[in-house]
């Protein structure tokens with residue numbers, strides 16, 4: 001969309017677009033969003049102009065289009081100047097409330113057979129130029145990626161994770177190596193027990209964005225991993241069980257993690273949605289759900305809705321099951337996919353850690 005013409009009005013600058021639509025940008029908004037060197041730091045892109053401490057005189061002396069630099073220049077009566085790119089004006093041509101990014105609903109999967117273009121690549125590929133973009137795109141598309149032929153060492157796994165971003169610290173440490181023979185395990189994850197489908201970190205305000213797991217040594221029977229697309233369950237419930245979906249969007253569920261010297265607790269609905277009602281995060285961990293009680297009729301409705309989600313997540317036809325073998329590194333979107341594990345006998349040594357959600361999104365924007 002190109003700018004056809006501009007016109008100064010009392011309320012603001014009216015921009016007439018090539019499709020014959022128009023946008024009237026208020027004068028204060030234009031001054032506040034100026035991209036001139038003085039108003040917006042050229043390197044940090046941080047706002048330097050302050051329109052609040054000393055409210056400026058927004059009387060316009062002159063306004064014109066600079067076709068060469070593709071900017072609109074406004075000369076104010078106080079002799080200051082604002083400069084706004086056509087791109088900024090185009091991006092803001094329609095007023096709208098800022099909303100969190102919704103997940104991509106084009107490629108959710110109800111069964112493993114619906115996973116198109118299986119998200120797998122070699123270690124060499126992901127570590128080569130441009131490889132990280134493919135890796136990120138797989139996660140964005142279907143919620144996970146498997147990296148094969150990885151050297152079976154903690155160092156190589158850490159290097160792979162750091163290709164994306166720094167590794168997040170948590171109650172379990174940063175990058176960690178563990179096995180299922182700990183004397184005093186902090187979590188079921190460090191045992192041989194089965195674990196129901198869940199997302200990690202329902203007890204922290206900002207749940208880990210990505211989780212990476214690599215089984216370095218395996219001399220065991222069982223212990224298969226399962227992945228379930230929580231976004232697919234959300235879409236199914238939205239259409240088939242809208243009342244239950246709405247309950248799971250609104251009831252704030254407490255999650256907790258308790259040790260002798262730690263008591264973490266956070267509250268989040270199972271489905272977090274943006275202002276458009278699109279899902280931005282799935283949080284579910286029946287093991288870590290803390291006690292809460294609603295009015296009896298509300299509690300019953302909550303249990304009915306939670307049961308629908310629980311049973312869909314535990315439906316084996318929805319689960320992509322595989323064995324984490326040495327050399328195969330799994331990374332998945334912990335805001336979208338649920339993960340589970342069958343019980344095992346024998347010995348396993350694993351390593352891995354977390355990434356923050358914003359770093360995943362940042363890398364997607366910048367590669």
Ligand SMILES: [Fe+2]
Nearest residue numbers: 189199200339
């Ligand atoms: Fe987990």
